[in-house]
Amino acid sequence: xxxxxxxxxxxxxxxxxxxxxxxxxxxxxxxxxxxxxxxxxxxxxxxxxxxxxxxxxxxxxxxxxxxxxxxxxxxxxxxxxxxxxxxxxxxxxxxxxxxxxxxxxxxxxxxxxxxxxxxxxxxxxxxxxxxxxxxxxxxxxxxxxxxxxxxxxxxxxxxxxxxxxxxxxxxxxxxxxxxxxxxxxxxxxxxxxxxxxxxxxxxxxxxxxxxxxxxxxxxxxxxxxxxxxxxxxxxxxxxxxxxxxxxxxxxxxxxxxxxxxxxxxxxxxxxxxxxxxxxxxxxxxxxxxxxxxxxxxxxxxxxxxxxxxxxxxxxxxxxxxxxxxxxxxxxxxxxxxxxxxxxxxxxxxxxxxxxxxxxxxxxxxxxxxxxxxxxxxxxxxxxxxxxxxxxxxxxxxxxxxxxxxxxxxxxxxxxxxxxxxxxxxxxxxxxxxxx
Amino acid sequence: xxxxxxxxxxxxxxxxxxxxxxxxxxxxxxxxxxxxxxxxxxxxxxxxxxxxxxxxxxxxxxxxxxxxxxxxxxxxxxxxxxxxxxxxxxxxxxxxxxxxxxxxxxxxxxxxxxxxxxxxxxxxxxxxxxxxxxxxxxxxxxxxxxxxxxxxxxxxxxxxxxxxxxxxxxxxxxxxxxxxxxxxxxxxxxxxxxxxxxxxxxxxxxxxxxxxxxxxxxxxxxxxxxxxxxxxxxxxxxxxxxxxxxxxxxxxxxxxxxxxxxxxxxxxxxxxxxxxxxxxxxxxxxxxxxxxxxxxxxxxxxxxxxxx
Numbered sequence: 102x103x104x105x106x107x108x109x110x111x112x113x114x115x116x117x118x119x120x121x122x123x124x125x126x127x128x129x130x131x132x133x134x135x136x137x138x139x140x141x142x143x144x145x146x147x148x149x150x151x152x153x154x155x156x157x158x159x160x161x162x163x164x165x166x167x168x169x170x171x172x173x174x175x176x177x178x179x180x181x182x183x184x185x186x187x188x189x190x191x192x193x194x195x196x197x198x199x200x201x202x203x204x205x206x207x208x209x210x211x212x213x214x215x216x217x218x219x220x221x222x223x224x225x226x227x228x229x230x231x232x233x234x235x236x237x238x239x240x241x242x243x244x245x246x247x248x249x250x251x252x253x254x255x256x257x258x259x260x261x262x263x264x265x266x267x268x269x270x271x272x273x274x275x276x277x278x279x280x281x282x283x284x285x286x287x288x289x290x291x292x293x294x295x296x297x298x299x300x301x302x303x304x305x306x307x308x309x310x311x312x313x314x315x316x317x318x319x320x321x322x323x324x325x326x327x328x329x330x331x332x333x334x335x336x337x338x339x340x341x342x343x344x345x346x347x348x349x350x351x352x353x354x355x356x357x358x359x360x361x362x363x364x365x366x367x368x369x370x371x372x373x374x375x376x377x378x379x380x381x382x383x384x385x386x387x388x389x390x391x392x393x394x395x396x397x398x399x400x401x402x403x404x405x406x407x408x409x410x411x412x413x414x415x416x417x418x419x420x421x422x423x424x425x426x427x428x429x430x431x432x433x434x435x436x437x438x439x440x441x442x443x444x445x446x447x448x449x450x451x452x453x454x455x456x457x458x459x460x461x462x463x464x465x466x467x468x469x470x471x472x473x474x475x476x477x478x479x480x481x482x483x484x485x486x487x488x489x490x491x492x493x494x495x496x497x498x499x500x501x502x503x504x505x506x507x508x509x510x511x512x513x514x515x516x517x518x519x520x521x522x523x524x525x526x527x528x529x530x531x532x533x534x535x536x
Numbered sequence: 537x538x539x540x541x542x543x544x545x546x547x548x549x550x551x552x553x554x555x556x557x558x559x560x561x562x563x564x565x566x567x568x569x570x571x572x573x574x575x576x577x578x579x580x581x582x583x584x585x586x587x588x589x590x591x592x593x594x595x596x597x598x599x600x601x602x603x604x605x606x607x608x609x610x611x612x613x614x615x616x617x618x619x620x621x622x623x624x625x626x627x628x629x630x631x632x633x634x635x636x637x638x639x640x641x642x643x644x645x646x647x648x649x650x651x652x653x654x655x656x657x658x659x660x661x662x663x664x665x666x667x668x669x670x671x672x673x674x675x676x677x678x679x680x681x682x683x684x685x686x687x688x689x690x691x692x693x694x695x696x697x698x699x700x701x702x703x704x705x706x707x708x709x710x711x712x713x714x715x716x717x718x719x720x721x722x723x724x725x726x727x728x729x730x731x732x733x734x735x736x737x738x739x740x741x742x743x744x745x746x747x748x749x750x751x752x753x754x755x756x757x758x759x760x761x762x763x764x765x766x767x768x769x770x771x772x773x774x775x776x777x778x779x780x781x782x783x784x785x786x787x788x789x790x791x792x793x794x795x796x797x798x799x800x801x802x803x804x805x806x807x808x809x810x811x812x813x814x815x816x817x818x819x820x821x822x823x824x825x826x827x828x829x830x831x832x833x834x835x836x837x838x839x840x841x842x843x844x
Contacts, residue, residue, distance in 0.1 A: 177808040354703035497809030505793030
């Protein structure tokens with residue numbers, strides 16, 4: 102039944118693409134010969150800008166290929182679309198999708214073309230390579246930069262109050278007390294967009310891994326829990342502690358992500374826990390104050406092991422449904438994205454949020470201070486990938502739970518327990534052994 | 537209900553003519569006449585329903601499936617969000633249904649009375665029903681903003697500090713319910729109006745002659761004779777309230793946290809998260825819940841109707 106549908110869909114898209122290629126050819130002076138491929142990515146406006154720039158740069162060097170841009174919604178709605186199109190054999194020739202745990206959910210071995218032998222694979226950052234692999238094969242090239250989770254802080258405010266960037270949680274709380282005394286909201290939270298509430302937990306993972314290097318493995322094997330591992334529980338406790346101390350901004354329940362970025366940039370708030378992919382968005386939220394925002398890693402218990410939690414970029418994949426000429430063209434496009442020219446095209450279209458995952462790519466000189474701060478951690482080796490890149494399991498309800506803990510609806514331990522339950526469901530759905 | 541009539545007829549023919557029903561009569565159509573309807577019913581309604589029951593017993597993805605018996609149900613009932621979601625569903629359905637019944641009646645009495653521009657007023661009361669629910673949700677999300685929203689700014693003018701509405705855990709569900717009532721009361725009003733207008737005028741005149749005041753005329757003439765309309769309103773709004781999703785999703789997405797999560801949004805979030813089997817089981821549970829609550833209501837109302 103499904104095979105028939107897939108075949109039908111395949112023939113249909115073949116017929117369609119043949120038809121449009123033909124019509125293009127007849128209007129073209131050269132008289133055809135162009136291979137047309139489609140590239141599917143998410144519809145975030147700055148992402149679309151990057152995609153258009155990368156496509157233009159690629160087509161300039163590959164005149165025989167015509168790349169058409171197709172967009173999809175972000176978040177879970179986009180997830181569903183990608184899964185459905187893969188299942189029906191109707192996927193675009195090249196597409197952008199998450200790396201890490203979410204990649205495993207689209208069954209790469211069944212649905213994607215492995216590219217392990219390609220030359221560019223050797224230039225990939227080892228951690229990135231690991232998060233676009235399944236089994237022994239590599240499937241994707243990196244879309245964008247590696248970004249870090251931690252705290253955005255207002256630099257002029259730190260100078261005015263004579264504060265130092267904190268390396269431990271106690272120092273951080275001491276800074277908060279001084280900022281509050283100066284009449285500024287110490288920490289910004291933006292629960293109108295629930296995903297922003299998870300950063301204090303997720304970006305704390307470097308501290309967890311520093312104390313317990315095998316946490317990710319034990320967690321995947323159902324042997325370590327958030328509620329019973331003190332370092333993992335700390336993320337939830339931090340939320341509770343900050344709420345109880347009255348350190349949030351007044352409108353934390355209704356504020357939005359962009360308002361949060363603006364608040365920390367103009368100095369209405371001292372800190373904003375965020376991932377550095379927010380740097381490009383700072384450009385629109387507070388264009389005049391981008392240089393006032395600095396970044397430091399989430400402080401933990403041990404100053405000597407302070408470091409940043411990294412998020413790998415999403416990947417560019419080719420589905421098994423892409424064949425023949427289009428497969429060759431798609432592979433060239435995928436390789437271009439992992440080349441210095443591809444990185445340069447990316448950086449020309451929008452400010453980058455961190456270092457690239459390709460060794461041969463260099464960051465442009467004029468990057469935002471927050472990105473420079475992040476690079477310093479990465480260069481010093483004080484960095485770990487986020488848990489979702491080390492384990493296939495991430496509970497989907499974390500953002501609601503952290504909103505509850507951060508709003509004082511639920512206690513930290515209770516929240517961590519609830520999250521452990523959520524993780525269990527995900528592990529069972531993924532069919533992981535030992536759950 | 538009329539939608540199901542052909543199917544009911546078809547299945548009756550399959551089994552036993554006149555099996556048990558008091559007024560079963562022979563179908564006026566030959567069998568072949570029922571094939572198109574029966575085919576559509578089987579392909580689009582019967583097969584998916586049966587499949588839903590089957591898939592609720594599996595852990596499935598778009599690519600494969602694994603039969604796990606009743607585990608999904610066990611898991612679903614262990615879900616911490618479920619207990620609160622179930623309670624919220626019932627509260628939401630009761631509040632919206634109750635307010636629609638009362639306000640709908642009041643509006644219907646007003647709009648069937650001798651007022652200026654009655655036709656126009658009737659349309660105005662019905663307008664919100666015609667607007668897209670998502671649009672209504674997003675609009676009220678702006679209006680109900682705790683500091684920048686028009687509602688709280690207006691309350692400030694008269695010296696009241698309004699609640700934070702959608703972002704206050706204690707108010708979120710109620711806020712959505714109030715918007716639901718505003719949007720849906722027009723439909724209840726129209727049903728009530730039809731009921732009131734079908735009451736012969738002689739009854740009111742006779743009551744008047746007997747010395748009944750306006751309250752008595754309402755209480756003893758309008759109310760009992762508009763009862764069939766009332767039953768429709770209660771059942772429609774109760775079912776509607778229990779399976780409400782779009783408005784809640786547009787306004788709060790079940791938040792803050794889980795404080796305005798209802799069954800439908802719990803199920804949706806599970807589906808979004810990729811727990812397909814679990815969410816299928818959730819839908820079966822929701823289906824049974826609606827039946828368990830609405831069917832007895834429907835029967836008891838119908839019985840009292842027959843005996844009247």
